[in-house]
Amino acid sequence: MSNNQVIQVEGLTKMFGDFTAVNAITFEVDKGEIFGFLGANGAGKTTAIKMLIGISIPTAGKASVAGFDVFTQTEDIKKNIGYMSQKFALYDDLTVKENITFFGGIYGLSRKKIKKKSEALIEELGLEKVAHQLVGALPLGWKQKISFSVALLHDPKIVFLDEPTGGVDPITRRQFWEMIYKAAHQGATVFVTTHYMDEAEYCDRVSIMVNGKIEALDTPKKLKEQFKATNMNDVFLKLARSPSPPDSN
Amino acid sequence: MKRFIGFIKKEFYHIFRDKRSLFILFGMPIAQILLFGFAITNEINNVDIAILDHSKDSTTKEIISKISASKYFSIKQMVDREADIASVFQKGQVKAVLNFEKDFSSNLVKEHKATVQIITDATDPNTANTISNYVNAILQQYQKSLNKDITIAYQIVPETRMVYNPELKSVYMFVPGVMTIILMLVSAMMTSISITREKELGTMEILLVSPLKPFQVIIGKVFPYIFLSIINAVVIVMLSIFIFNMPVKGSLFLLAVESVLFIISALALGILISTISATQQTAMMISLMGLMLPVILLSGFIFPISSMPLPLQVISNIIPAKWFIIIIKGIMLKGVGLEYVWKETLILLGMTVFFIGLSIKKYKIRLE
Numbered sequence: 001m002s003n004n005q006v007i008q009v010e011g012l013t014k015m016f017g018d019f020t021a022v023n024a025i026t027f028e029v030d031k032g033e034i035f036g037f038l039g040a041n042g043a044g045k046t047t048a049i050k051m052l053i054g055i056s057i058p059t060a061g062k063a064s065v066a067g068f069d070v071f072t073q074t075e076d077i078k079k080n081i082g083y084m085s086q087k088f089a090l091y092d093d094l095t096v097k098e099n100i101t102f103f104g105g106i107y108g109l110s111r112k113k114i115k116k117k118s119e120a121l122i123e124e125l126g127l128e129k130v131a132h133q134l135v136g137a138l139p140l141g142w143k144q145k146i147s148f149s150v151a152l153l154h155d156p157k158i159v160f161l162d163e164p165t166g167g168v169d170p171i172t173r174r175q176f177w178e179m180i181y182k183a184a185h186q187g188a189t190v191f192v193t194t195h196y197m198d199e200a201e202y203c204d205r206v207s208i209m210v211n212g213k214i215e216a217l218d219t220p221k222k223l224k225e226q227f228k229a230t231n232m233n234d235v236f237l238k239l240a241r242s243p244s245p246p247d248s249n
Numbered sequence: 250m251k252r253f254i255g256f257i258k259k260e261f262y263h264i265f266r267d268k269r270s271l272f273i274l275f276g277m278p279i280a281q282i283l284l285f286g287f288a289i290t291n292e293i294n295n296v297d298i299a300i301l302d303h304s305k306d307s308t309t310k311e312i313i314s315k316i317s318a319s320k321y322f323s324i325k326q327m328v329d330r331e332a333d334i335a336s337v338f339q340k341g342q343v344k345a346v347l348n349f350e351k352d353f354s355s356n357l358v359k360e361h362k363a364t365v366q367i368i369t370d371a372t373d374p375n376t377a378n379t380i381s382n383y384v385n386a387i388l389q390q391y392q393k394s395l396n397k398d399i400t401i402a403y404q405i406v407p408e409t410r411m412v413y414n415p416e417l418k419s420v421y422m423f424v425p426g427v428m429t430i431i432l433m434l435v436s437a438m439m440t441s442i443s444i445t446r447e448k449e450l451g452t453m454e455i456l457l458v459s460p461l462k463p464f465q466v467i468i469g470k471v472f473p474y475i476f477l478s479i480i481n482a483v484v485i486v487m488l489s490i491f492i493f494n495m496p497v498k499g500s501l502f503l504l505a506v507e508s509v510l511f512i513i514s515a516l517a518l519g520i521l522i523s524t525i526s527a528t529q530q531t532a533m534m535i536s537l538m539g540l541m542l543p544v545i546l547l548s549g550f551i552f553p554i555s556s557m558p559l560p561l562q563v564i565s566n567i568i569p570a571k572w573f574i575i576i577i578k579g580i581m582l583k584g585v586g587l588e589y590v591w592k593e594t595l596i597l598l599g600m601t602v603f604f605i606g607l608s609i610k611k612y613k614i615r616l617e
Contacts, residue, residue: 055457075460075462078460085451085454093266093267098259101255102255102258102259103455105252105255105256106255106456106459106460108251108252108460
């Protein structure tokens with residue numbers, strides 16, 4: 001692999017019985033890139049992500065994440081990635097600090113490092129007042145930010161975000177994307193799925209999945225030109241509605 | 250190892266911050282054992298009875314005074330006419346009426362035979378039966394004291410001796426049963442709920458994406474419950490020894506080992522339940538219906554297995570609790586060692602291994 005590509009996927013396929021959930025997808029993600037992974041519900045996004053983060057073994061194809069093979073080196077992959085799901089999964093009955101300590105701990109960070117990191121994180125997010133409150137009492141937007149920071153706690157090479165902005169208000173979403181930019185600026189690669197097409201515009205490159213296949217992959221600007229659309233929303237609708245891609249030849 | 254300790258710590262936070270699970274863990278065992286020990290009992294004490302004495306002679310008086318002196322009965326009222334018996338029962342004031350025939354004493358002397366009728370309220374058949382047995386016993390005793398000097402040829406005297414629980418204390422029967430239920434409840438239900446909770450919250454996914462291996466996650470989840478179940482077992486045994494004076498005749502060490510074995514089999518069942526249920530509610534329902542009911546009904550805890558219809562007897566064999574109850578009854582009440590319960594222990598061990606294997610397999614399938 002070239003040093004610059006942290007995710008390489010070639011013909012990756014996942015079948016459940018006769019049903020092909022992910023159909024021979026191929027793409028690469030560069031280091032430090034914000035890669036948007038779009039698709040309607042049931043298009044196969046979540047299945048694809050599960051293969052990339054090492055909790056589902058592909059049926060066929062090849063893929064490497066952070067330089068490790070998704071078939072044989074899932075344990076190494078797990079050490080090098082961060083993951084945040086659409087549920088912002090934190091423990092509601094633990095305090096902010098306890099959550100940070102716990103997740104730092106399962107990634108094997110030293111106690112000293114956890115302490116340093118959690119202090120920095122709490123200061124950065126302005127959480128001093130609620131650091132010892134139970135997470136369950138916090139608003140959704142805060143949980144989302146903490147969840148993202150926790151996913152970055154062990155300085156992963158790649159962070160996978162599965163619909164990270166579901167259910168939060170536009171202002172919080174905006175702030176959240178600022179956090180994503182900052183993480184990318186510091187060298188992390190961000191792999192993000194979303195339903196919000198305005199967010200797709202923030203990505204460096206975007207892939208759109210339809211029925212298990214990647215039907216389009218380019219920068220938002222070029223996709224809009226290619227599909228003669230004014231925004232990503234139109235691109236998405238044109239793709240999702242057409243039975244076959246408009247320019248397959 | 251450090252990761253593991255962090256995980257366990259988190260698990261204890263969950264348990265100690267949730268009042269509901271704290272109650273199930275510690276309130277329930279104590280409440281159950283006290284309830285079964287004191288309230289739910291097969292023994293009779295101070296049962297109210299009435300007397301209808303047609304003869305009012307020295308013999309009947311003696312018998313009546315013997316009955317009222319026993320701690321089992323208290324004579325609530327004297328009835329004068331046969332016609333009143335029905336109304337006494339209907340008012341629900343007494344559980345039994347003793348009806349001494351006319352000329353009791355002289356009949357006894359002249360004809361060597363006198364009759365007393367024991368009328369019991371059989372709306373509660375068990376109690377009625379027990380009352381009549383107790384009255385019979387008192388009458389027998391009195392009769393024996395009359396016949397002291399006379400020897401009758403060819404007399405068969407059945408001498409019943411109740412071994413291992415001579416006073417027929419029901420708490421002796423309930424302690425092993427309650428202990429089984431509690432261990433099952435804590436181990437299987439609580440673990441299945443706590444694992445499905447992580448699934449529901451989405452944190453299970455995060456844990457599986459972390460460098461922790463799936464089996465580490467599961468061991469981390471069940472370990473606190475092994476610990477708490479052992480504490481529960483100790484509390485139950487202590488309560489039965491110090492409050493109910495129940496002896497533990499066998500080796501405490503063997504009792505502990507067998508309990509841990511049963512706890513592990515229940516934990517494996519809990520993991521199994523968590524793999525097939527998506528929500529905490531489902532896990533709880535499956536645990537209650539699928540585990541608790543069979544434990545209560547088919548394990549021989551309350552209803553003797555030998556008097557069940559054959560199909561149920563066969564089914565009872567696949568319930569781990571049945572074997573555990575046999576084992577701990579043996580150890581606690583009979584004081585037997587492993588040489589007498591090795592067969593049951595082996596069955597329990599086999600079941601445990603089977604459940605662990607099955608839950609690992611199921612767990613792996615779910616990960617796919």
